[in-house]
Amino acid sequence: MKKQLKSKKYSLFEAPSLSDAKMRKKHDIENIVFEIDQKYQNIGINKTYMVKTYGCQGNIADSEKICGIMDNLGFVEVKDEKCADVLFFNTCAIRENAENRIYGELGRLYPLKVNNPNMLIVLCGCMPQEEVTVNNIKEKYPQVDIVFGTHNIYKIPEYIYDAYTEKKRVLEVFSYEGDIIEGIPLKRDSKVKAWVDIMYGCDEFCTYCIVPYTRGSERSRRPNDIINEVKDLVNKGYIEVTLLGQNVNAYGKDLKDMDYTFANLLEDLAKTGIKRIRYTTSHPRDLDKETMDVMAKYKNIMPHLHLPVQSGSNDILKKMNRKYTKEMYLDKINYLKKVIPSISLTTDIIVAFPNESEEDFEETLDLVRKADFEGAYTFIYSKRKGTPAATYDNQIDPVTAKRRLLTLNKLINEGFAKGNKRFEGEILEILVEGYSETKNHLLCGYTGNNKLVNFEGDEELIGKLVKVKITKAYTWHLRGELI
Ligand code: SAH
Ligand code: SF4
Ligand code: F3S
Numbered sequence: 001m002k003k004q005l006k007s008k009k010y011s012l013f014e015a016p017s018l019s020d021a022k023m024r025k026k027h028d029i030e031n032i033v034f035e036i037d038q039k040y041q042n043i044g045i046n047k048t049y050m051v052k053t054y055g056c057q058g059n060i061a062d063s064e065k066i067c068g069i070m071d072n073l074g075f076v077e078v079k080d081e082k083c084a085d086v087l088f089f090n091t092c093a094i095r096e097n098a099e100n101r102i103y104g105e106l107g108r109l110y111p112l113k114v115n116n117p118n119m120l121i122v123l124c125g126c127m128p129q130e131e132v133t134v135n136n137i138k139e140k141y142p143q144v145d146i147v148f149g150t151h152n153i154y155k156i157p158e159y160i161y162d163a164y165t166e167k168k169r170v171l172e173v174f175s176y177e178g179d180i181i182e183g184i185p186l187k188r189d190s191k192v193k194a195w196v197d198i199m200y201g202c203d204e205f206c207t208y209c210i211v212p213y214t215r216g217s218e219r220s221r222r223p224n225d226i227i228n229e230v231k232d233l234v235n236k237g238y239i240e241v242t243l244l245g246q247n248v249n250a251y252g253k254d255l256k257d258m259d260y261t262f263a264n265l266l267e268d269l270a271k272t273g274i275k276r277i278r279y280t281t282s283h284p285r286d287l288d289k290e291t292m293d294v295m296a297k298y299k300n301i302m303p304h305l306h307l308p309v310q311s312g313s314n315d316i317l318k319k320m321n322r323k324y325t326k327e328m329y330l331d332k333i334n335y336l337k338k339v340i341p342s343i344s345l346t347t348d349i350i351v352a353f354p355n356e357s358e359e360d361f362e363e364t365l366d367l368v369r370k371a372d373f374e375g376a377y378t379f380i381y382s383k384r385k386g387t388p389a390a391t392y393d394n395q396i397d398p399v400t401a402k403r404r405l406l407t408l409n410k411l412i413n414e415g416f417a418k419g420n421k422r423f424e425g426e427i428l429e430i431l432v433e434g435y436s437e438t439k440n441h442l443l444c445g446y447t448g449n450n451k452l453v454n455f456e457g458d459e460e461l462i463g464k465l466v467k468v469k470i471t472k473a474y475t476w477h478l479r480g481e482l483i
Contacts, residue, residue, distance in 0.1 A: 016129055016149065016173035018386035021213040023177065024203060029219045029254065030179040032154075036072055040157035043164065044075030047118065050084035051077075054102065055092025057244050057280060058215070059125055061195040062153060063090050066124070068185035069156045077187075082112060086120045086160065091127035093210050095382035099127060106141050113143050120163050122146040124153070128173050129214035132385055138171075149173040150215055154181045177201070178216030182225055192431065192463045193240045194233050198226050198265065202246035204283065206310070207321045207388040208353065208381060211246055220251050223260055223268065230272045239431055239465060240276035243269070248279050249286030263290035270298035275465065276431065276448070277301045281308060285324045287332055296339040303340050304450040307333065308348035312367030313360035316353050319392070326367055333371055344419055344449040346375040351408055352401035353381045354392035361404050368411050374419025374449075376412045380405050413475060420451060420473035427469050427483060428453070432461045447478075455480040 049070045053063040066088055067077060078084050089105065092098045106121070113119050121144050127133040129149045137144050146159045151174040159170045178201055188194055201216040202209075230241055243266075245251060251262035269277055277300055284307055295301045307329075311317050314325045336343055349364060368376075380401045383390045430445035430453050437444075442454040443461060454477055455468050461482075468480035 016131055016134055016175040018129075018131060018175070018213045020175040021129060021216065024217050031222065032179055032181050034154050034181050034183040034185075036069075036157055040073060040161050042074045043157070043161055044070060044073035047075050047085040048078045048083055049075045049086040049088065050079065050081055051088040051090060052081070052105075053090045054098060055090075055094060055126065057195055057242065058197075058246070059090050059092060060189075061197055061244055062125065062150070063088075064186045064188055064195065065153050065184045066090065066156065067187035069153070071187055072185050073157055073160070081109070085116065085118045086122060087112075088122045088124060091123060091125040093126040093130055093133070093214055093384070095379065095384075097382070099133070102127060103136070103141075106144065110143050120145040120160065122148075122159075124148050124150075126150060126210070126214035129175065130210070130386070134171065134173065145169055147171040147173065149175075151176070151178050154184060176216065178219060180219055180221055182221070190433075192238055193242070193433075194238050196226060196229055196233075196241050196243050197221065197245070198243045198248060198262075198279075199245040199251050203250070204247055205321060207319065207392075208350065208384065210384040210387060213386060215246065218247065218250050218254060220253070220255055222255075223252075223258075223265055226265065227268055227272065230269050230274055234272055234274050238274065239463075240278065241269070241274055243277065243279035245279075246281060247283040247286060248281065249283050249288065249291065261288075261290065263288065263294050266291060266301065267294045267298070270294070270300055275300055278304065278450075280306050282306065284309060284329050284332060285322070289335065292332075292336050292339055295336075302448045302450065303342050304344045304346070304448070305336065306346045306348075309367065309371070310348060310350050311353065311356070311360070312364035313356070314363075316356055316360050316363075319355060319389070320350075320353060321388075326363065330367070330370055342449070344374045344451070345371060346377075346450075347371070347373050348377045348379070349408060349412075350379050350381050351404040352396035354389055354396065355394045356381075356396055356404075361407075365408065365411060368408070368415065372418075373412065373415045375416050378405060378408050378412060417473070417475040419449075420475070420478055423447070423449075423451060423470045423478060424473045425470060427467055428480070429465055430468055430480075431465055432457070432463065434462050444477075452477040453480045454478070455482055457482050 051063045091102050123144050128147045145163050162170050199220040201218045202212045203218040205212050252260045312326050428447045430447050432445040436442045436454050443457045444454050467483050469483050470478050470480045472479040
């Protein structure tokens, strides 16, 4: 490392702190360049690893860094956990059921460790940022050898070295705002589609959400680092990039020495010549007219926007600390539809937030009808310890919650089908990803609007942009013919 991190360092078995993680001291963000110390080089020779990834695209991108570091240490990646010497769980803390799944997996793995004394089990990602996880691991999961969080991926070489050579259990989680680490080697999963982090963390503090605590403060990468990364991807033959951040519309606000916004970045990236640009996730309050205008101006920015609304009730939106109203949301998307008539909109919705009445829920259904969403991730509210909403009265009973989710999903699926139907008979460009998971003899790929298309074609088309005529629309996908 060129610069030492100024951070609170937790020694062995000391728990992280959600209340520390909440602080926003607004210290200067350090940009640090990653290097592997001589001492750790080759510690992976003759050893294997596997990374299991849960949660959002942020975690998928982090896993590409973990793989990049492991390859550089000489480890070989395997796809079967039974063959892995080092097994990573890159975890998600967003809902209780996501966490329960991980505990189930950890329990199931015990026999693998008995058979392979070289095996290290590593828990990383968002779960270790919570005290409750670390306490659980300490008390009930001796099979876990290394625990680290979202801020210290770059220290993997040291942790593995310590676990192997000093035979000690390693636990280090930084509960602080975070820095930016550049230059971590990336092992990208695809040769044509790439994730590009543009910022880290979140300062929104929606009252239900754990992410601001697990990911630290909003901090933007330098524009040039991002632009150069995308130019490099273009040179390597990549066709599509997805820009990542928890609230990409806040990009640049923390760059004190320059006046540079997400709209500026989007425009600069559109000019690099990359064929397709997507981005996620947007916050409805921060999505501005400039960004929508840039989207409309450049053909290589795809006509799809994922804009989580969470609820259609102004009361609930207020209790969620979302800082916009149903009317403001509808105004924004109406402007977007005006400047990009072909746009596809998708969203996230939470049902059964504490105090959500039948009337509040009806407001959500009304908003879904008015917005014409063409897809949504829908969730039952899950209590997250340490967040404000966990202490709210009037938590909704599970039967009501389930009923609301089913009602909402029915409406969302109608929107999904309707959104697909409008493309029947059209000729669309798609990026071919590979063979379909369910219909193996067919190729599949996504349109600009992010619609999945299955069609017959040769293997050599994989990784290319092709034109397809849509012959039939189904609820979840389109069927097409190569032209
Ligand atoms: N930063 C993004 C995504 C955050 S997590 C955004 O702001 O939209 C993805 C989704 O998980 C959220 O949009 C929200 O719908 C859902 N989510 C977050 N916390 C949740 C909780 N405690 N219970 C249920 N769903 C939750
Ligand atoms: Fe969570 Fe809200 Fe931040 Fe999204 S914007 S990550 S929902 S706190
Ligand atoms: Fe989950 Fe962390 Fe992403 S909690 S949704 S993996 S930021």
